[in-house]
Amino acid sequence: MSKRIDVKDLNVYYGSFLAVEGVNINIEAKSVTAFIGPSGCGKSTFLRTLNRMHEVLPGARVEGEVLLDGDNLYGPGVDPVSVRTQVGMVFQRPNPFPTMSIRDNVLAGVKLNNKRISKGAADALVEKSLRGANLWNEVKDRLEKPGSGLSGGQQQRLCIARAIAVEPQVILMDEPCSALDPISTLAVEDLINELKDEYTVVIVTHNMQQAARVSDKTAFFNIAGTGKPGKLIEFADTTTIFNNPSQKATEDYVSGRFG
Amino acid sequence: MTTNSLTTSQGAGRAGDKVFSGATLAAGCLILAVLFGVALFLVIQAIPALVAPPADIQGGHGFFAYIGPIVVGTLIAAVIAIVIATPVAIGVALFISHYAPRKLASGLGYVVDLLAAIPSVVYGAWGAAFLAPQISPAYGWLASNMGWLPIFQGPASATGKTILTASIVLSVMVLPIITSLSREIFLQTPKLHEEAALALGATRWEMIKMAVLPFGRPGIVSAIMLGLGRALGETMAVALVLSSGVLTASLIQTGNQTIAAEIALNFPEASGLKVSTLIAAGLVLFVITLGVNMIARWIISRHKEFSGAN
16 A cells, blocks of 8 residues: 655746756655755645645646656546545644544545445544554543644644545655654654555655654755756665765755755 | 842833723723613613503503514514525635635625625615515415415515515625625635645535634624624615515515614604603614624634634
8 A cells, every 4th residue: 555656857837937847756665755955945845746735826837747656646637636635745734623623633534525434434443543643542532622732743643643544655744843842753753664664655854864864765955046946956865865975965965064 | 229220111111001001991991881871771761661551552562562573573584684695605705715716706805895885775775676576476476386385375465575575685785794704714714724634635615614614613603693783783774675564474475574674664753652662672672682692602602622723
């Protein structure tokens, strides 16, 4: 239950502005891939093209192909809704639905498309998903309480539980720890390590130590200047990127000389 | 001699603070005083009608026999107006906030706001001169095909000047209130929650059901209550449209009356006990409106824990 992603010559536009140019990348199934780079380099924008979430902004469009196990996400007749059931997403700030209980938050995606689910199956799925997100022991006695009453780190793990409850092939994470304290960050990082046993994980992070800790491969994005498009500079094993990068810009960035 | 530098105060800043807090306190008290004054006036002026011998009140059976049918008429008209206006208003608000292209949305929003700016007497004239004659054939059809329902019992009014017509006019009048408020609430839905729903594979309608409507629920209730307040108190449009009469269950016959229209139509020629009776009717309307607002507050507070405010 996980698929690989192959991106071919992808350009991302906002209206007539070229935001990201010429990305080619092959992301293995059941691996953790980190995107790093300075602010505004297009790594989050590119991440969102992997489940067509960039289309939420009016005028956003792409050229090129994103293949999920060979199926083009941007092929004719492909519905972004079905893309997103295959490629889940966790956001920068924890965003459980404030009007729902913890249990309903986990089931939110499952109940879409008018799918019926028995109470027993729902209970089992809630427990499985919350265990999968390392949250079960903390919330099992208050499943009917609002999700917004949890701490930031717990909320983020609830969002991860919600994402894995729909059993996606790929999980995208857009700086999932940037709003969390160090302890919560550690909990989420541990979770990412476990998730790769079953899912393809792609994570955008500002924190280079985090990329080094959690990822198998790392992609470095950079931007030549304001108004210029972001580009993928280098993509390699994480140890290579951090210890022996082939590009000067990568080396400057990972050694803290800019960005 | 040593002075603690922290004790020296910035004179001007303090004074500004005091003036401002005094002004806000005064404004708050003024509202309470006005409300209390109006209530006091209504009660004092209404007492003669409440204690008068039943035979002296219009109708000859006491105040409550007089006001009862009008209260029911008022509630019928207002509730029908809200039932018609709410789904339309929420639909229009959602269209403006989440479906329409941006240019169309701002134009449409402007037009809806303009609807609120039309004076109620114009709505009344439109209802009486245009809507009533146009709609009376439909009443005839309802009477002959659905007359077995008490609310559509014939014979239908030939002029169309019935409580249902008045309710339809009222619904058009409250539509912009509910629409504008709901639209503002829907636009404030956090992007985070909308994206959370979309990222789970929600369609646009599912996203609205999952994120927008639950978030906007307290606001929608408030909007409906404000609309209900206007529908309950609306005078001119009802006075012009409705050819009033005794309380009847049928919505398509001549008959029924609302409190506000009753007061407006009778007040100019009233004197003595009749004035007290009409003011007592006003007091009843005041109490109804107060009750509606308290129910709205209660509905909103029931779900506080899940409101997202925490």
